[in-house]
Amino acid sequence: MEVKGSSLVVDSSWEQQLNKMAEQLKQFLYKNGKEKDLKKSASIFHQMGLLYKEQSKQDDSITKKLSLIRSAALLNAAVTRQPGNEQFKQSLKDFCSDLLKTARAKTLDADLLKIAQEVKKMAGKMRKETNASLQQVKTIPYDVKIDEQKELEAEKITNVKTIQAQITENYKNMMKFVSNECEKIMGNPPCRYSITGLGSLARHEITPYSDFEHIILLEEGTQEKDNYLQVLEYFRWFSVIFQTIIINLQETIIPSVAIPSFKQVTKPGEKEFFDAFTKRGISFDGLMPHACKLPLGRMERTKKKPWTTELIKPVNEMLTYLDKDEDLKNGYRISDVLMNTCQVYGDEQIYQQFSDGVRNVLQSDQPSHQDRLMQQLDEDLTNFDAFNCLNALIMDSKCNIKRLVYRTSTLFISALGRLNSIDDSSSFAIIDQLNNNNIIDDETAHLLSYAIAVSCQVRLKVYMEKESQDDYVGEEQLYYVLENKVFANLMDIVGERSMVDYFAIVFNLQNVLRNEDDLSNLKFNITLKPRDKFRMLQMLQLHDRMISEWESHSQEQPPNTSSQDELWIRYHVARAYCMMRKYKDSLLMLERLEERDIESHWLKGLVMRDKARCLYMLGRFQEALQFIGRVKSELLNFNLSDSNKYSLRSHLAHIGARCQNPLKEYQLAIDQYMEASEYNARVDQRQPLKEINRALCFSRIGHCLYELGDYDAAINEAEKCLQHYEQHNGPVNDKCSCYSFLGQCYLQRDDYKEALKNFQTELDLRLQFVPSEKQDSDEDIDLARSNIQLCQEN
Template sequence: MMAGSSHVVDSSWEQELNKMAEQLKEYLDQNGKEKNLKQSASIFHQMGLLYKEQSKQDDSITKKLSLIRSAALFNAAVTRQPGNEQFKQSLKDFCSDLLKTAGAKILDADLLKIAQEVKEMVKEMRKKTNESLQQETIIPSVAIPSFKHVTKPGEKEFFDAFTKRGISFDGLMLHACKLPLGRMERTKKKPWTTELIKPVNEMLTYLDKDEDLKNGYRISDVLMNNCQVYGDEQIYQQFSEGVRNVLQSDQPSHHDRLMQQLNEDLTNFDAFNCLNALFADSKFNIKRLVYRTSTLFISALGRLNSIDDGSSFAIIDQLNNNNIIDDETAYLLSYAIAVSCQVRLKVYMEKESQDDYVGEEQLYDIFDNKVFANLIDTVGERSMVDYFAIVYNLQNVLKSIDDLSNLKFNITLTPRDKFRMLRMLQLHDRIISEWESYSQEQLPNTSSQDELWIRYHVARAYCIMHKYKDSLLMWEWLEERDIEHHWLKGRRMRNKACCLYYLDRFQEALQFIGRVKSEVLNLNLSDSDKYSLYGHLTYISALCQYKLKEYQLAIDQFMEASEYFARVDQRDELWKEISRANCFYYIGLCLYDLGDYDAAITEAKKSLQHFEQHNGSVNDKCECYSLLGRCHLERDDYDKALKYFQTELDLRLQFVPNEKQDSDEKIKFARSTIQICQENLELEMLYWMSLTI
């Protein structure tokens, strides 16, 4: 019976079941096999009736178990006596009652027929598998000399694509088999091969090597975490013992190599940077974003503390037992690992394959990015917010400590962590609703650094939700406080200028930018961050000049902003090139308004090229096509204008739902310009025809 059930089993019902079980034993031989199928079938049928009746009294959990047992017992009776009409009718009645209990849409569904169809499918699959196993293995595996590998460039090598693989050999030799487990293929960046099937003593030498596998894995890291699936347990134990000896080694070189790998991972799998990169991307790799950002560092902590278990949960338990982390930290880290596993499992189940990519092929508009929405839909908002808050804190701890050999640390989640992650996950409306609750519970004028950061996230949310007045009030509140963090000071400057621009207060924005630009020099920022801040302030200034129809001033400032963006670090390659593409587009727009259509075409093409090379949104590309079309239209070059307008329209129609296409202003404008081009082309044709009459 089920332990912990809230249902109290009726003693007479249980006694009856026990009585039937004892009776069944009389019909078994000394090996426990049935001697008389007719007698045992009768007992199974009676037990099935009892469980079916009992299910009506069970609670929701035990009801399911009783129904499953009843179905199995009825089926067992029918299997032993296929001709017994009473048994078959009991099974049919059970199926009918089950459909009603489950609230099925199709109450007369034939479950027995469906079960038979599935059974036949399984039989066919087994048949095909057995037939495949009967075939000779592929030809190259036996190393026929005349089929030997050709090493001369450009010459063909025989590839057996038809013979079934009955047996596959593992090894480094190219003729070994079609898909060997032991061979890693050569690539342009990794022109070597690595044999992963060797004697234990040779495999252990990989633990001190820096050789890489695909996708950023190092062989040493992979082999540190091993488990036995099948094979000689003695060999596995021998290898595991060797791994333990390496982990417990006090050799400085081993510790230094682990620290080097940890620092590389902290750069390559930085949670904050990974999330930031998605602002301009349409797809993401869940293994990289929601799995490696946590498991890599749990694994590293395990190796640094000589813990040889391959399970993240077991490593966390050991860290807790060794007082390296407290109970709350152990709980948070375990929770993060559980979320990461759940995300991968759900995505794989939905795709019915181990495909780690989630998202769309292209973004229509960067302000309508569905990437995070897809991620949150997978396991829920709270799980995602808490996951990234936990891993962000963990990574910060590992970055801030130079000597991890005697590391002891603890992490907690604060309101600041929550607001930060809500912003990183683009849950701007949730930030505003959380702020409304939070601000009622806190002192309104507190100036702690945590409070300043929370208000920064809220101000950003207001801005993105087009609540520019609310956002500006928050930036001005921050302006009056002493902000220790210079990066936050710079963001406050940039975003206040942005709000003034969106509120059409262009002159105020220009005056503000002129005042704060000199202050940037005094900020304790990296050169790259200063270039980024200068670039954004200059870009906003240029937008204001454009709105004021000071086109030549705007052009000069867009060019200046582009130069600042070009000097930002390569790690921010994607967004800086998108920012430069926007500069080129607006330069082209200014030139168009000045009537210099040839120069405008040059800038529009430059902008379009940047957007295409750096994953710009569909809307950005459409704006470039529209500008190109308008320039050619002004030059009476209707053929080229029509081509660009048609390209723009086709792209927009792919991403705007059918029901919204007739009301979409940009689609309506594209259609009207296409009509103008077509009418002018018809007039030109009529004109030329008239000359020939």
């Protein structure tokens, strides 16, 4: 390959050249896939962009368009990383000019870069207005009175609706502007058409940093004309030019154009290149096989899905997708995507024809349609289960707010709309229709609208603060599991009150959908009970808040109430005391609960588990062991799922083993740790602490073996523990402890070389995650340094 100025000579091995460049890029990446040297990576992107441009001349019609889109993304990536590089800027300018010639555009002197700058100004204004509007949305105080709370919730709903409507209008205006420019560039369209928006734009939940997901509808009968292929080519090039203008905003991350070379040179288990430099904003939906919600559709085949899908079609041909099972990705079908649409640009009559066709399908009683809706709902209830998503954060230092907060509500409101043949796409409008049709009452409509308002506010606030479509809140990796700040970070976005109520509402909604057999005739209502609030306070780890809530709640309730909801509340409070290390208070409440008539076998099991833990933490080891022995036989008669039985037995065995340690019954402890590990292996995979608990068993078995003087066996268990932590992203502090223990084992064997290696690894990890200002006073770091010095002296 030879580079001269902004031109590039291509030989027949262009794919090998791309792979070689991708291999070079790997040298300039950190372990997490981020770039070390922007100047060097910019040069590689520039060369790859030129290569794709030149190769496009040899490609067939579809591949040519793909190559040009990838070239646009790569050349823009080079320019953003080195904005002062005149060669890079000239290459991008030349590319835009050559693209118009390749597309046989009518206006060859159009300036695609200038058009992009105009769009960027419009986007900047929209973002500024959104920021100002968001500042006016009040945070609802936690201790507000009920009447005032309802007023503040209604005010939040109104404000968020208004903000979303403003963003939607501004976003559509930008896309209309680009569409109009593309039409001028390509010349008079060969037929009437409609650019139709999908996804969050159609739902009026778009953000100032969202992708533009859309299709192009053609007037019916176009497919019967002799020039149909030319018509398609006009709109395909229209779409390529449109996408190039959007890419020129320089908010499109490179992975979204799915460059095969980056995957080709990545071995299994390696981190792929991730464009962390580009602030992800307004772009097209990605070209990855799991995306492709854009007019050109899915252009590349894979082994699992060996078909292509184009989304430039006459109305009736597009409507046929509503009865097809072809997937755009695992988790949703084309039919689901096309159910929620809006008119953006073009002929409104064509859009109306399509919208009427969708309405007819929604209102039909076709079993196949209803079956697909129910299948999709079942999948969503599994993948976006609010309880499981929230529970997973116990061991996750980063939180995906789109998955956790946005989709856990909007997906299910949308499902209710389809199940009730409501053709409006907006979540707020669907809720209003459900209320008008007497499917839900006024209170339920208010709660669901409030949940949608909170979910939209959370997503908007996170994106606006980051100035990017970045869904993650939190840190890269946990250092110490008890220092997990992800819940606190979540609370900071919209306040404790809104987060607690959001999850309480969503939890109830999902339970309704999960437990009803006949959803076609569903009528339901939701009310938030005290138990809902306490459950969410526990899950969000708001222990102090729960104790203060309990103090006011217990004054309002009769002291000897035995309602099952009340028993659950008392358990949540006991759990809060335990998490706050107030074990005496926790044990007192748990023992009182034991005296009550608890109907739920699961609640009984939890009370027993936590009582055993409190006895251990209070140093009452023999009493704890006797209690565990009695409880194990009782559990045999409990009506529980296998996973829940295994979970309880694993915890009890683990607590029993820990009680044996201070009693120096190391072999008994080993036996019980092995039992705990075996039971834990059978627990539901969705349990967040499952694998960490197994790793702890290996570690503690190793410590028992160390006490018994079997250092080789101890090393083997420690290595198993470390391997488990690596596989399941265990907390860094626990990994460090594992390396420290390995070092101590090797010291006992007088193998100073291996000991030194493990102590040094421990120190390097601790220095990486402990802030520099705290390193000199950190006892673990001091100990690691002392151990290293000891090894070096020997």
